[in-house]
Amino acid sequence: MKKKIILVSGDPNSINSEIIYKSWKTLSKKIRKNIFIISNYKLLKDQYRKLNYKIKLTLVKDIFNEPASTNLKILDVKINYKNSFNVPEKQSSRFIYKSLNLAHKLSLNKKVAGIINCPINKNLLKKKNIGVTEFLASKCLVKKDSEVMIIKNSKLMVSPLTTHLDVKYISKKISKKLIIKKVKIINNWYKKIFKRKPKIGILGLNPHNAELRQDSEERKIIIPAIDKLKKNGILINGPLVSDTAFIDEYKRYNIIVGMYHDQVLSPFKTLFKFDAINLTLGLKYIRVSPDHGVGVDKILLKKSNPESLLKCIQHVDKVGR
Secondary structure (H helix, E strand, O other): OOOEEEEEEOOOOOHHHHHHHHHHHHHHHHOOEEEEEEEEEEHHHHHHHHHHHOOOOOHHHHHOOOOOOOOEEEEEEOOOOOOOOOOOOHHHHHHHHHHHHHHHHHHOOOEEEHHHHHOOOOHHHHOOOHHHHHHHHHOOOOOOOOEEEEEEEOOEEEEEEOOOOOOOHHHHHHHHHHHHHHHHHHHHHHHHOOOOOOOEEEEEEHHHHHOOOOOOOOHHHHHHHHHHHHHHHOOOEEEEEEEHHHOOHHHHOOOOEEEEEHHHHHHHHHOOOOOOOOEEEOOOOOEEEEOOOOOHHHHOOOOOOOHHHHHHHOOOOOHHH
């Protein structure tokens, strides 16, 4: 029996129902049979009515004992609303927590290939500097700073050392220990998946690497971490200069590790648009998500690109077998 794929519909005030529909229409019947959506049955039905999308929905209670179906299969989570695309924040927040908790619980079962969560407004998680990456890491009792965010496609991978952290706290968070721990996790994961060592480029923190001044983070923290990692047999080079690394130099590497979120995600998205997925390493299961936001400005326009969600589904179907 093929493993199940859990798809969390995510933020109700979003383009998520649209990209789920567009992806579903593209998927083979074989993959459709194994996908289960954590959402609200009535909410999705109302949203598809507004979008004028024709799709068969089926309410299910037990993903492990359901007859095979190519319908969009919904595990129902309660939510109260009047306008299906303008759900109150309090209701949306409760819905998100319930959905993620259910996805986490189900994905601990070995019959589940992994979780895909559609985009979520991080304000709904109600904790500062917490995104889905950090939330699921806490649910999995991951040791401090052992979760790793990877944004990838077939051409490149990038990883921010710190994730959803305000810029003013970044320099205080970075340490030699943190760099070594996360790079080792990335290296071990890559070897397991691709059966070879990755070539890793690591960025500095400051403009022009602070010209490598003695008191810079580059000299005090990043270079000593690189030296230690090289002694451990890891193929790593840096610190690369951030403002030029993504012109051409990135092509020499399999993975670029940056010091903070936008340092690597902004150039990556500029280069590859929707051709990317977001993975979390270090959890008890596979977790991926589309590499874009909730798209509030695009609701009901029916112009949203489902490519990233499709790639998430394909990744879990392939890797989580």
